[in-house]
Amino acid sequence: MRKPTFSLRAPLDGEIIDIPAPDRLSLYVCGYGIQVQRGQRLAAGSVLALHPRDLGGKVHAPVSGVVDKADFAYITMTSSTAPAPLPAAALPEDAEGLRQALQDLGVRMDRFVRQQNILVINGLNPEPTVSVAEQLLRDARSTIFRGLEAVCKLVSPNRCLLVAGDQGQSLPGCATVAVKPVYPNSLAERAILAATGKERPEGVAAVSVMKLWTIGRILETGRPVTDTVFTLAGKNYRALLGTPLSQILEFAGLTARPGDRLILGGPMRGYTVYDVEHGLEKGAYAVTLVSKDAFPPMVGAPCINCGECVLHCPARIRPDLIGRYAEYGLFDKCLAAGLASCMDCGQCSYWCTARRPLLHSLRFARKELAEAANPWPMNAAAR
Ligand code: SF4
Ligand code: SF4
Known part of the structure; x- marks a missing residue:
C-alpha cells in the first residue's frame, strides 16, 4: 500500500465565515455537573454546567433563552431576545486572579498552573484537511497575541517558541521553529520535541494557537467561551457552541447521506456523532463529513497480529x-x-x-x- 503523506498544508480559502446563531442549541454535557433545569430562563453567559475536574472550564449559555431539556447528556435551549446577556466580566491583572477568571469563563487551565521555563506555541494545523491554525495566524494575530500575553503572565516562561510549518509564520516575542507540516508533527508532544529536542521534558508547557485565540477573545470581550472556529470542507467557519451540525451542513451547502460519517473533529482524532442535531462542542476545530465509500467501517474483528x-x-x-x-x-x-x-x-x-x-x-x-x-x-x- 502506498503510504499517504498526511500533509498539514491546507490552502486557505477566503476569510472566516460566520454562521448565524440558530434558534435552538444543543450542548453536549455528558459527565459535567448540570446547573440548570428544564423551563429555566437564562441570560446569555449564564453557567450551564461545571467541568468534572477542578481546573476544567465551565459551560455557558451562548444565547439568552429557555432551557428545553437538561439531562445527563444534553442541554438544549431555545433562544430569545430576553433576558439581556450578562455583563462583561472585569478581568484581574494578577496571575492568580486571571487564572481563576479564565477558568470561570470556560477555559481549561490545567496546563497553566505553574511556572515553566519554555512555552511552546503550536502553530501547525492540527490534522490533515484542517486549516484553522494557519487561518488564525493569518487573520487573528492581535487576538492570538493577547492570549499569548495572558498565558505568559500565568507561566512566566524564559522563552517562547512558535512551532510552525514552512510558510514563514511568526509571532512577536517568539522564536520560530520550522517543522515539516506532516501529521503527526502537529501533536503537542511532537511540537515540544521539535522545539526542545527532548521527549516529555520538565519545565515546558505547550499551547495551540486555537487556545490562544480563545483566551484572547475572552480578554477582548470579557465574555465566556461561547463559540469556536472550525474547518469544514476546506473553508473555515465560526459558530456558536451548540449549533446543530445539521444547520452547519445546511449553511455550507452539504448533505450527510445515509451511511456517511459525520465527525466532530478532524479525520484522525475526531469522533463520529450519530445524530445530526448534535451541537458544536467547545474546542472542536473541525467538522468532517466522510463519504460512506471512503473507508471500510470499523469492526470488532480479531487482531491478526500484522504489526x-x-x-x-x-x-x-x-x-x-x-x-x-x-x-x-x-x-x-x-x-x-x-x-x-x-x-x-x-x-x-x-x-x-x-x-x-x-x-x-x-x-x-x-x-x-x-x-x-x-x-x-x-x-x-x-x-
Ligand atoms: S497507541 Fe495509537 S493513538 Fe496512541 S500514540 Fe500510538 S498510534 Fe497514536
Ligand atoms: S497487529 Fe494488525 S490487526 Fe492487530 S491491532 Fe495492530 S494493526 Fe490491527
Whole structure:
C-alpha cells in the first residue's frame, strides 16, 4: 500500500465565515455537573454546567433563552431576545486572579498552573484537511497575541517558541521553529520535541494557537467561551457552541447521506456523532463529513497480529496489546504497557488491517482509569 503523506498544508480559502446563531442549541454535557433545569430562563453567559475536574472550564449559555431539556447528556435551549446577556466580566491583572477568571469563563487551565521555563506555541494545523491554525495566524494575530500575553503572565516562561510549518509564520516575542507540516508533527508532544529536542521534558508547557485565540477573545470581550472556529470542507467557519451540525451542513451547502460519517473533529482524532442535531462542542476545530465509500467501517474483528499499528505508533508502544487489555477491562495492564505515552493520534486505528477500533479502546481505558482515580458524582439535579 502506498503510504499517504498526511500533509498539514491546507490552502486557505477566503476569510472566516460566520454562521448565524440558530434558534435552538444543543450542548453536549455528558459527565459535567448540570446547573440548570428544564423551563429555566437564562441570560446569555449564564453557567450551564461545571467541568468534572477542578481546573476544567465551565459551560455557558451562548444565547439568552429557555432551557428545553437538561439531562445527563444534553442541554438544549431555545433562544430569545430576553433576558439581556450578562455583563462583561472585569478581568484581574494578577496571575492568580486571571487564572481563576479564565477558568470561570470556560477555559481549561490545567496546563497553566505553574511556572515553566519554555512555552511552546503550536502553530501547525492540527490534522490533515484542517486549516484553522494557519487561518488564525493569518487573520487573528492581535487576538492570538493577547492570549499569548495572558498565558505568559500565568507561566512566566524564559522563552517562547512558535512551532510552525514552512510558510514563514511568526509571532512577536517568539522564536520560530520550522517543522515539516506532516501529521503527526502537529501533536503537542511532537511540537515540544521539535522545539526542545527532548521527549516529555520538565519545565515546558505547550499551547495551540486555537487556545490562544480563545483566551484572547475572552480578554477582548470579557465574555465566556461561547463559540469556536472550525474547518469544514476546506473553508473555515465560526459558530456558536451548540449549533446543530445539521444547520452547519445546511449553511455550507452539504448533505450527510445515509451511511456517511459525520465527525466532530478532524479525520484522525475526531469522533463520529450519530445524530445530526448534535451541537458544536467547545474546542472542536473541525467538522468532517466522510463519504460512506471512503473507508471500510470499523469492526470488532480479531487482531491478526500484522504489526501495522505498532510500526506506525509515534509513541513506540503496542496498540494491539493495549487495545486487547482495554477490551477485557484490564486497565492496570494498559497502564503497565505504556498507555500513558499514547498521544491520541489515531494512527493505529487508521492503519489497522483488521479495522479494529484501537483508538476508541485506548480512550475508553484512559477514561476508566481517570474516573477510578478521581470519581465525579453524577449531578442529582440533572433532569
Ligand atoms: S493513538 Fe495509537 S498510534 Fe497514536 S500514540 Fe496512541 S497507541 Fe500510538
Ligand atoms: S494493526 Fe490491527 S490487526 Fe494488525 S497487529 Fe495492530 S491491532 Fe492487530
